[in-house]
Structures are given as structure tokens and as C-alpha cells.
Amino acid sequence: MGVVVRMPQLAAGGNEAAIQTWLIDVGDEVAAGQAIVEIETEKAVVEHEAEADGTIAAVLVAAGESAAVGSPIAVLALAGESAEEAMRSVDVAAPTSPSVAQDGMTEGAAQGSTAVPEPAPTIAPVPVATAGRRLFASPLVRRIARERGIDLSTIAGSGPNGRVVRRDLEAEVAPADDAPVAVPMTSVAASARSDAVAPAYNDIPHTGMRRAIARRLAESKTTVPHFYLVADCRVDELLAVRARINEGPDLKISVNDLVVKALAAALHDVPEANAIWTDDATRRFTGVDIAVAVAVPGGLLTPVVTGVERMPLGELSGVVRDLAERARGGRLKQHELEGGSFAVSNLGMYGTREFSAIINPPHAGILAVGAATQRPVVEASGELAAATVMTVTLSADHRVLDGALAAQLLAAFVRRIENPLSMLV
Template sequence: MPTEILMPALSPTMEEGTLAKWLVKEGDTVSAGDLLAEIETDKATMEFEAVDEGTIGKILVPEGTENVKVNTAIAVLLEEGESADDIAGDAGAAKPEAKAAPAEGDSDEKPAAAPEAASAPPAPKSGDGERIFASPLARRIAADKGLDLSQIAGSGPRGRIVKADVENATPGARAAQASARGDAAPAASGSAPAPAAAPAGLATETVLKMYEGRDYEEIKLDGMRRTIAARLTEAKQTIPHFYLRRDIRLDALLKFRSELNAQLEHRGVKLSVNDFIIKACALALQAVPAANAVWAGDRVLQMKASDVAVAVAIEGGLFTPVIQDAETKTLSALSSAMKDLATRARDRKLAPHEYQGGSFAISNLGMFGIDNFDAVINPPHGAILAVGAGVKKPVVGKDGELAVATAMSVTLSVDHRVIDGALGAELLQQIVDNLENPMAMLA
């Protein structure tokens, strides 16, 4: 029985994507792990792999198609002994089933075109009546081996049981696999965020009527811009922000940075002020561990490592790549990691695990001449530091005399559900101390 290949969810928040390029054509033979297509998500272009072996019988969605919903049938895979004649004449009739199924599913009511010996057993159901999703080949192998599919954990998209699962399975395998994996699949599906609602506001028709007769250019929203709009609207509506502001004197840091760069020049390393800021925030999160936390719906997760996200502007949006274990990295290692992540972010070549996670973020607009601003928290982070430009300012010294110093204004946006005012002030004080005493960060 032909198997539909469905549009995959390549990230927890993906609802639709662009089928950028097919890497196979009709008639090609593929095995599990072979690359099938390149798919553009809201953040990056990613490769999609086959989970079963067979022959590409029909491509249903041509390359270049935009806004393809997750779980939409995009191609049909034929198994051994099947031919293009086995594909239902109206391929579109299979799509509603594919969209509704939580994984690559097989219609239960397709006409049997292959000989009975080659047909797969009907889709089984679990003890509570729920359908168990498995490929036709997996069902046939399970029937031959006398295996109960309800006892097998699937490794395909959204838990679908594929050939490799039943070939390696033994009775009672599901319980063992679930125990070994810590019930990872149910936890992942349970923690995945619900589809983001469209930002509230004036209806499109209302806005268009307001500007009838005026010249304008309509700019189509791509996946990234739609996601940014939805997530930031959600953040401002659901996160109780409060803001803490400080000026940081940079003279000692700028002198120290100049000396270090002179010594590191032969290694091709040039440290930026932002590298010091990342290090200062990472060490501050270790010094104030209660603030190194994220909001998880009905609980707070206090993180052990300082995984710091840094906003990177790209054409049409932004990424927040995450530097993991930033507190353990040297300044030169942080600088190298940040340059690599920023370059690949601008090329949209980051993998999801490189821009998801973290507990704290930094948004630096100082290079654009911005004195200060308030940043929006990126959920589920507990806080984000908005960094302005370092500028010459008059200051009063310890002896009461007026002097000129380079000062940088920063604003810490804090999620009050995670961090209270005094705790946020303590975290910001640690960041200030680290930046005003940069040599101590190397101790």
C-alpha cells in the first residue's frame, strides 16, 4: 500500500513551511536516512530525511511551494512490489487524512490494488481505541514476527512506527524503550508550545480601507516575520515585564580590552565589548543562581549552566543563537563562537538546537548609536539585557570632583513570575561589577 510522505515539523513551533527544493525525483529509490528535500522554516533552511525505504512514486507538492501546512501529503512512497498504478487516482483525496493525522499516516480505506499477500494488515488500535500509526511495511513485518505494535515505540515523525523499529523490536520493547528514553516523546509533545495566535489588532480590510487612494507597496510576510509578530505579541501580553536601569563605566574595560587585543593580535583574535558583556552576564548568572531560570508554565526551571542567547539582526528579522556553558569559556573562545553563530545566522544556516533554549538574552544596539532602550523578553527566558552605546558623560568622582568618563546605559527586562525586584537588582549589580572590574572575570 503506497505511503504518503508528509510535510514534517522541523521545529517545535513550525506550523507551515516552504518546500524549497526536491532532492529526489519520481522513480528514485530511497532508503531511511536519505535526503528527500530542502524545507524553509520560519528560521532556517533544513534538509528532510526519509524514514522508510522505497521508491518515490509521485511528487504531490512541487518545489517552491510556500505555506505548506505541517502533515500535508507532499509525496507518495512505493514499497517493494508496488507501482504507480497502486496510487489512488485522486491524490488530493488523501490529503485531509494526512493533515488530521499526528504523523505520517496511511488511510484505512484505500482500495487494495496490490495482491493480498503483499498488502499490509489494517492499521491497529491501542487498548483505549486510539489508532497506532505505523508504515505499511512495518505492519507487515510486525504481523510476520507476531509483534504487538502497541508495545513498540516509533522513531518516525511524531512517533510513527517504521521498518527499523519492528526489525529491532522484541515483545515488551515499548516499556523498555520508554524507560530508557525517559518517555521523551510524550514529554516533547506535551511541552511543545501551542500554535501562536495571530497578533490582535485592526483587521486587514479595515486598514486597507483607511488607505484607499494612497500609494503604497504591500510587503508579504514571510514565516520569520509572522513568527516574530506572534511571539512578541504573546510576550508583551503574557509576561509581566519590569525594568531595571544602570549606567556602567567602561574606561577600565576599554583599556583592558585594548591591551588584550594587542597581545592576541598574532593569533588573529580581536575581542569586542560584546564579548565582555556575554562573559559578564554568564558569570553573574552563576553568582546569582536563582536568577538563572526560565518560566515553564506551572513551574520555574533553575538552570545550572549559563546558556546565554545573543540577538543577531539579519535581513527581515533576527535570530537569538545560544552560547551554551558561556561561564566556562574564555573570552577568545566566546568571541570565536559568537562570530561563527552570527555568520551562520545571517546565512540562515543555524540548526534549531543552536537558537533554542537558554535562560537569558542580550540585545545590543550600541553599535547603532542607541543610548538606551527596553527589550522584550524572549520566552521562556527569565530576563534580557538591553545594551546601549558607550558615550562620554560627566561623572562625579569619589573625591567629589567632576570628571569625564565613558558610560554605557543598560536596561534589564525581567519576568516578574521568575525573578523578583530585589533578585533582579542583585543580578544587575553583578553584571555591573564584572564589567567595571574586567580583570576579575579572568580570575
């Protein structure tokens, strides 16, 4: 009897997801546990594995198409069973076209041929007519392009047979976001008393990521009791140590790398704070996993760096850089967005001096980092001097951290950040 492969629920609260890439073709033999498809959620790309040994009998949802959680996306024929027998044994509709398992199979017919077969009406990629050529893009890509005002005819596709894929759009979105938006003026017919013009505006449709951010942060602010602690850190020595490290040709450390390392050291110093709230217990961790906020086109992602307390600074810098690059390219895996007890959000590079951040559940806190600026300080001797000072704000979950414990954690962070060599030994 055939096995129906269904769209899994990969993110809390998610009702649907999109097929990004099929890793198999119809007729391929697969083993239980083998990755067969990459599924795009609101924030990440997740590999979904076969649950049994068998042969792919049919693919029901093409790459680029969305499907509701729990709906069939493929059929697997078990050993000794033909594709036809597998399809007859399950209660699902056959695919519209036999060649929807890979986008390249449909697109490939368009290469080097003047007679281009029409794609399946509902599940195959749709060709976009451009000047002198036919460009293929999935419905998901076309929807994103439409939402962001991107002309697909100007994009060079990097997918199979030149197909435009999501990463091609991400490369275009930064300049598009920075460019001024032409806002049409809508006039309203003059009334008997006076002429009136409607206010100008431009509606930007919500993306899945924007909706997810809105849902989770609204939930956080309404269900997590936040409180805030602020501290000033003198970072002249930190910047001097960073400058000496970066004199080498192979290693470039950012201030944010040092902040993440200092927070991990502080959580090691105050292990009671390295915890999260669950319905049944306070879960205290033995290792330190920290999420790092990364601005991406249209939103924010928080990939998690695991085992920060064990990492040399150079390794930590490489891991953070890799996660940030893949976050901006839409190539993070779901598991890389899960876990951790604390997060770091740094807006110092934008000149922001001080801010407070919203906790990303289930984390117990988030450290908001402002810009390091020259400020007057009073030395221990009572003399006035100039120093480089960085203001940080700790947002804490009061269910996990009482005021005194959060204050101990913030004090430990300040000690570490002001004595950077203590993080390197």
C-alpha cells in the same frame, strides 16, 4: 505499503512551510534517520529525516514550493516494493512531473539547448525570461523578489545550473533596503468644493518572518509580566582589555562578546536567575545558554549560544560571529533558535544610549545594551571625572524573577563587566 512523508510542524503556531532543497532524488535508497529534505520555516532552515528505510517513490512538492503542515510532500517505497506499488497503496496524488525531486533536473534541460522543456505548471521552478537567456527561480524566490522590489534579471544565480536561490536575494536586500523608495502619488478627483490629493504611502507586504515577530512579541507583551532595571557600567577597563586582546593577529573580540560573557558569568554567580517559566514548574538550568539578537534583512533573529560559561572568549567570539553570519544569510537551523534562559540585544553600535527590550519567550529576561559614551562621574573621593559609561536595561519576567533576584543578577553583571579580567580566568 508505501509511507507518506508529510510536512512537519517545525515552529510553534506555524501552519505551512516551504521546501528549500531536496537532498535526495526519486529512486534513491534512504535509511531511517537520514536527512532527505531541507524545509524553510519563518525563521530557519530545518533538515527533515526519513522515518523508515526504503526508496524514494515520488516527490510531491518541489523545491521552492510551500505546503500546509501535515500535507504529503513525498512517498517512500518500503523494501521489496516498487514505486508504482507504493503510489497505489497510499491515498495521495501523483506528482505532475516525474522530474520534480531536484530543481536541477528541470533546470538542467535548459542548459546548452535552445529547446527548453516547459516546467510543470504547479510544482516545478518557473523560468524567468531575461535578455538572451532563461533564468530559473522557484516561486518562493520570485515572491520574495516581488515583495522586495528586486529585478531577478540582474541577479547571478548560485544554485544548481545557475538557478536563483534565496541567498542570492539576501545579498541584494541590504542596498535595496537602504535605497530611497519611490512612492507614487495618487490623486483623487476634485470634489465640487476643492481639489483633494490622497496621502502618499507605500504598502510593504508582510513576510513570514515579520508576521512571526509580530505574533511572538505581541504575545510576550500581553502574557509575560515585564519589569525593568537600569544600571550604568564604567567600561574604560573593559575597552582597554579588549584593545590589548585585539593587538594579536588572529583574535578580534567585540564589546558584545564581552557583554555576553559577562552575562553568563553573572548567571553563574546568581544561579537562581538562570531559569525559565513553564506551566508546571520553574525550570532552573545548570549550564548557561544565551541568545544573541541579530538584525537580518526584514527582521530579527536570536540564535542561541550554548555552554557560554565553559567557552574561552576567543571561541565564544567565533561562535557568535558564525551564528550572526548564517542568520543574515538565512542558513540557521531550527535548533539553533531554541533554548536559553536569557538574551542580549545590543544597539550601542547605532549610537542608542538606552532602551528596553521585549522578552523573547520562553526566556526569563533580555539585557538591552546601549552605547558606551564619555560621561561625567563622581569618584569615590568625591571628585568629578570623565569616564566611559555604558547603560544597560534588564527586562525581567516577574513570574521567574522577583525584584531582589533581578537586582542581584544585574549587580553581578556590573561587577563582571567592570572587572573584565574576572571573566578571563
